Amino acid sequence: MGLEEETGGSAKDVPPTEQELSAEFDTTLQKYLRGEGADLEALKDKKLKGQLTVREKLYGNSAKAAAKFEKWLMPSEGGYLEAEGIEKTWRIKQDQITREVDILSSRNQYDIVLKDLGPYTLDFTPSGRYMATAGRKGHVAIVDMKSMELIREMQVKETVRDIVFLHNETFFAVAQKKYPYIYNRDGIELHCLKDVTTGEMIGNFRTGLGRTETMQVNPFNGVIAVGHSGGTVSMWKPTSAAPLVKMLCHHGPISALAFHPNGQLMATCGREKKIKIWDLRKFEVVQTIPGHHAKTLDFSQKGLLAAGTGSYAQVLGDFSGSQNYSRYMGHSIAKGYQIGKVSFRPYEDVLVMGHSMGWSSILIPGSGEPNFDTWVANPFETSKQRREKEIHTLLDKLPPETIMLDPSKIGTVRPYKKREKPTKEEMEAEKEAAVEAVKDIALKKKTKGRNKTSKRVMKRKVLIDKAKKPFIEKEMQEAGKLAGKRKLGEETELPASLKRFVRKKAAV
Amino acid sequence: MKVKVISRSTDEFTRERSQDLQRVFRNFDPKLRPQEKAVEYVRALNAAKLEKIFARPFIGAMDGHIDAISCMAKNPNFLKGIFSGSMDGDIRLWDIASRKTVCQFPGHQGAVRGLTASTDGSTLISCGTDCTVRIWSVPVAATLESDHASNKPIEANAVYVGKNAYWAVDHQWGGDLFATTGARVEIWNHNRSQPVNTFEWGTDTVISVRFNPGEPNLLATSASDRSIALYDLRMSTPARKLIMQTRTNSIAWNPMEPLNFTTANEDCSCYSYDARKLDEAKCVHKDHVSAVQEIYNLVYPYFSMDIDYSPTGREFVTGSYDRTVRIFPYNGGHSREIYHTKRMQRVFCVKFSSDASYIISGSDDTNLRLWKAKASEQMGVLLPREQKKHEYQEAVKNRYKHLPEVKRIVRHRHLPRPIYKAKELRRMVIDAEKKKEERRKAHSTPGSIVTESVRKRRIIREVE
Numbered sequence: 001m002g003l004e005e006e007t008g009g010s011a012k013d014v015p016p017t018e019q020e021l022s023a024e025f026d027t028t029l030q031k032y033l034r035g036e037g038a039d040l041e042a043l044k045d046k047k048l049k050g051q052l053t054v055r056e057k058l059y060g061n062s063a064k065a066a067a068k069f070e071k072w073l074m075p076s077e078g079g080y081l082e083a084e085g086i087e088k089t090w091r092i093k094q095d096q097i098t099r100e101v102d103i104l105s106s107r108n109q110y111d112i113v114l115k116d117l118g119p120y121t122l123d124f125t126p127s128g129r130y131m132a133t134a135g136r137k138g139h140v141a142i143v144d145m146k147s148m149e150l151i152r153e154m155q156v157k158e159t160v161r162d163i164v165f166l167h168n169e170t171f172f173a174v175a176q177k178k179y180p181y182i183y184n185r186d187g188i189e190l191h192c193l194k195d196v197t198t199g200e201m202i203g204n205f206r207t208g209l210g211r212t213e214t215m216q217v218n219p220f221n222g223v224i225a226v227g228h229s230g231g232t233v234s235m236w237k238p239t240s241a242a243p244l245v246k247m248l249c250h251h252g253p254i255s256a257l258a259f260h261p262n263g264q265l266m267a268t269c270g271r272e273k274k275i276k277i278w279d280l281r282k283f284e285v286v287q288t289i290p291g292h293h294a295k296t297l298d299f300s301q302k303g304l305l306a307a308g309t310g311s312y313a314q315v316l317g318d319f320s321g322s323q324n325y326s327r328y329m330g331h332s333i334a335k336g337y338q339i340g341k342v343s344f345r346p347y348e349d350v351l352v353m354g355h356s357m358g359w360s361s362i363l364i365p366g367s368g369e370p371n372f373d374t375w376v377a378n379p380f381e382t383s384k385q386r387r388e389k390e391i392h393t394l395l396d397k398l399p400p401e402t403i404m405l406d407p408s409k410i411g412t413v414r415p416y417k418k419r420e421k422p423t424k425e426e427m428e429a430e431k432e433a434a435v436e437a438v439k440d441i442a443l444k445k446k447t448k449g450r451n452k453t454s455k456r457v458m459k460r461k462v463l464i465d466k467a468k469k470p471f472i473e474k475e476m477q478e479a480g481k482l483a484g485k486r487k488l489g490e491e492t493e494l495p496a497s498l499k500r501f502v503r504k505k506a507a508v
Numbered sequence: 509m510k511v512k513v514i515s516r517s518t519d520e521f522t523r524e525r526s527q528d529l530q531r532v533f534r535n536f537d538p539k540l541r542p543q544e545k546a547v548e549y550v551r552a553l554n555a556a557k558l559e560k561i562f563a564r565p566f567i568g569a570m571d572g573h574i575d576a577i578s579c580m581a582k583n584p585n586f587l588k589g590i591f592s593g594s595m596d597g598d599i600r601l602w603d604i605a606s607r608k609t610v611c612q613f614p615g616h617q618g619a620v621r622g623l624t625a626s627t628d629g630s631t632l633i634s635c636g637t638d639c640t641v642r643i644w645s646v647p648v649a650a651t652l653e654s655d656h657a658s659n660k661p662i663e664a665n666a667v668y669v670g671k672n673a674y675w676a677v678d679h680q681w682g683g684d685l686f687a688t689t690g691a692r693v694e695i696w697n698h699n700r701s702q703p704v705n706t707f708e709w710g711t712d713t714v715i716s717v718r719f720n721p722g723e724p725n726l727l728a729t730s731a732s733d734r735s736i737a738l739y740d741l742r743m744s745t746p747a748r749k750l751i752m753q754t755r756t757n758s759i760a761w762n763p764m765e766p767l768n769f770t771t772a773n774e775d776c777s778c779y780s781y782d783a784r785k786l787d788e789a790k791c792v793h794k795d796h797v798s799a800v801q802e803i804y805n806l807v808y809p810y811f812s813m814d815i816d817y818s819p820t821g822r823e824f825v826t827g828s829y830d831r832t833v834r835i836f837p838y839n840g841g842h843s844r845e846i847y848h849t850k851r852m853q854r855v856f857c858v859k860f861s862s863d864a865s866y867i868i869s870g871s872d873d874t875n876l877r878l879w880k881a882k883a884s885e886q887m888g889v890l891l892p893r894e895q896k897k898h899e900y901q902e903a904v905k906n907r908y909k910h911l912p913e914v915k916r917i918v919r920h921r922h923l924p925r926p927i928y929k930a931k932e933l934r935r936m937v938i939d940a941e942k943k944k945e946e947r948r949k950a951h952s953t954p955g956s957i958v959t960e961s962v963r964k965r966r967i968i969r970e971v972e
Contacts, residue, residue, distance in 0.1 A: 031537070032536065032538065034538055066536040069536060070535075070537070074535065075520070075533060076514060076516065078514065079512045079513045079514050080510065080511070080512050081510070081511050081512075082509070082510040082511075083509060084509055087509060092509060096509065097511055097513075100509065100511045101512075101513050102513075102515055104515050105513040105514075105515040108513075146518075219542050220542050221543065222543060261539055261542075262539050347514070348514055349513045349514045363513055365511055365512060368514050369535075369540070370514050371533065371535040372533060372535060373533065373534050373535040373536070373537075373540055374531075374532045375532075375534075376535075376540050376541060377540075379521075380521045380522050385530065395550075395554060396550055396551060397550070398543065398546050398547065398550055402543070402546035402549065402550070403546075407543045407545055407546055408545055410545040410546055410549050411545055411548075411549060411907070411908055
């Protein structure tokens with residue numbers, strides 16, 4: 001033991017070589033450069049070229065400054081857990097960790113048992129300071145995690161299925177039996193989202209893909225992914241009636257869904273006891289982890305994946321950087337308690353599990369982002385700062401059109417394409433758009449007994465057919481052309497008996 | 509086992525006393541900021557809208573003259589003052605801050621055609637249609653006490669009488685010579701009553717003159733025979749002449765790039781040239797419309813455009829017969845800003861103030877008007893935080909100004925109806941001509957029809 005410690009110590013003491021340092025610096029620099037620079041050689045406009053060269057230089061300088069800041073000036077360092085000798089990290093228990101760690105952090109490891117009010121689900125504010133929990137039987141509570149103080153507790157007297165915070169801790173929404181309700185921090189009911197015509201509803205879509213049990217927002221681009229009972233995951237943006245992407249992920253229903261904060265990875269778990277990790281740029285499976293029937297999944301800020309099954313929560317980590325998740329830690333709560341939801345606490349190395357008898361919090365070193373940005377999410381926010389931030393968030397509120405699969409496309413220039421024939425998909429899209437436009441037209445209501453339902457339906461059908469007509473004609477034209485082309489080809493393939501009747505070219 | 513967990517102690521991250529500032533921690537990692545481009549786009553949109561809300565460029569009018577203002581001069585030593593001369597011979601010194609006349613210089617019998625101040629700011633030189641050049645000494649005490657506001661008349665130091673009416677005057681930068689133009693270009697010294705030197709090239713009247721700020725012996729003049737001539741005082745012969753298709757009304761040298769000058773031409777555009785290479789214009793600035801196109805060959809050619817550069821050398825202001833004042837970037841073909849008022853009639857002269865923040869325009873309706881150079885700028889002392897915010901808004905707006913929604917707001921200007929109609933008409937005419945030209949080209953042998961570049965089109969020839 002002692003010898004090993006010594007060698008371990010000396011290996012740590014050797015300073016990293018210059019090459020390693022510069023390689024590390026380069027990777028952070030790449031991160032801050034946010035993609036490739038513009039290709040300036042292809043430009044012919046000298047004035048524009050000059051202006052862009054200056055800009056690119058400026059970007060390079062600011063990326064360097066940011067990389068240097070990250071290297072030298074960040075106040076906190078991340079957590080870690082290293083096993084020594086033959087120890088494995090996934091066998092280390094929570095009480096072992098709590099013994100090694102300081103008092104303040106050890107207070108983050110606890111179990112709260114509330115037997116009567118049903119399985120608990122929970123949500124955190126983006127700063128990680130406040131937690132909203134709701135028990136199935138109507139118990140709603142807001143807790144300040146820093147001081148472990150109960151801010152507000154109430155009983156809504158209906159079944160509660162889910163709870164989320166809105167933009168900050170002053171508002172939260174509860175999915176009650178029939179409708180979602182919005183409450184104030186003091187527990188005052190503000191809205192009941194019952195009537196679909198009032199308020200600003202942006203979209204109401206039928207998926208047509210079957211029962212959905214899971215729904216998650218991709219934090220990178222704001223699209224909503226919904227998991228269906230057929231094993232498909234569909235992704236939606238608020239302004240389109242059709243889903244952006246439909247992926248067939250599992251053979252059985254999707255039981256859990258989670259997004260990595262960088263927006264490139266998605267973890268899904270199906271009833272057939274497999275967790276699949278997907279690359280969202282290529283929509284391909286990166287890794288399949290068998291043997292887990294997870295009811296809930298969650299990614300931490302640093303990319304650790306927590307899966308909750310029954311009364312066992314497993315944390316998987318990607319340590320080699322090659323998107324290969326392996327076991328990192330595990331924790332089993334009291335037997336018989338079923339984990340309903342796992343959620344990593346932002347900016348802390350804590351995992352909170354809501355289960356059928358309350359909730360438990362455990363320490364997972366290395367899961368949280370150690371350095372927060374005051375103007376993004378501040379765990380030490382004063383009320384003045386909160387008010388200012390609320391105003392700034394309102395000013396920066398994104399219109400629903402800006403939500404798209406690739407958010408970096410905003411502000412880019414579409415390359416000039418020569419007017420080609422529209423592809424089949426484009427034509428279909430145009431047709432759909434025309435049909436939608438026609439459906440919105442309000443028909444005049446006739447009086448004196450002429451307002452029969454059958455006639456109205458007929459009229460609407462006629463309008464839709466009229467809208468579709470030009471597209472169908474075009475399609476027929478295309479089909480006719482193709483048929484024409486095919487006919488020419490067929491002429492040359494006559495059966496042998498008829499070949500004597502074909503006019504031959506005069507042989508010279 | 510080696511364990512470390514994130515633990516933040518409250519005293520490290522919060523302030524100790526309520527008198528302290530709140531602590532701010534930064535992490536510039538892009539992954540903490542999802543959808544940053546969408547947020548920036550929204551901010552650019554808001555910045556463009558706010559800029560339009562705060563765009564109030566007109567500050568005030570300086571009232572006092574009783575006839576149209578024909579020329580203005582800046583005092584290089586005194587930021588707050590400006591001289592103006594009118595068509596009835598009245599010259600006044602104004603205090604821009606209080607917008608009042610400090611003192612008057614009566615004496616001219618006819619219209620005052622040119623005004624200029626010497627480099628040390630103590631002498632004012634004026635010339636007019638009554639064939640006289642008058643030299644005045646600017647009262648220093650009066651310039652310091654701006655709230656004196658007495659219209660004390662001042663006697664001229666010297667009156668030099670010439671043979672013909674004078675059209676323009678300009679003082680050498682850093683020297684003690686000044687040039688007047690009329691029938692010919694004459695170089696004077698303050699103390700001599702006769703010109704020290706005379707240049708003559710052609711027989712037409714020379715209508716404007718400007719000394720080069722960087723090269724004190726170089727000057728540019730423009731004449732009614734549609735030419736621009738460059739003279740060097742040391743050589744005692746004219747150096748170069750450039751003949752264009754239309755007359756140049758006014759010239760201004762770029763103070764930061766003294767080899768470049770911009771000319772205001774009668775065909776409603778401004779041409780920027782490099783003095784070393786006059787066969788091609790560096791840039792053509794085209795946005796003015798001639799609101800009254802039929803009055804093209806006027807008897808009184810002083811219904812013209814005036815041009816002045818900003819001390820930063822990055823933009824210049826023009827005032828024109830179409831009742832508008834426009835600000836152009838030094839290398840851009842179109843104006844970035846247009847100022848107009850119902851009450852402002854034909855603009856005869858414009859000046860950029862020496863701190864690059866204000867524009868003064870003198871017009872036909874006997875008023876001098878004071879405008880902001882940047883219409884939505886907040887004047888006065890700004891806190892560093894305010895300044896940073898303004899800079900950020902400007903930068904984010906410039907980054908997204910090519911997107912349609914933002915572009916629509918940024919480009920939007922209200923134009924007076926005659927100018928709007930004239931612009932549309934002009935656009936139609938230009939488009940039609942262009943289309944015709946393209947068709948001619950397409951239907952003739954390739955290479956037989958050569959389009960001349962815009963920068964060369966208006967130049968007839970260069971003469972040594």
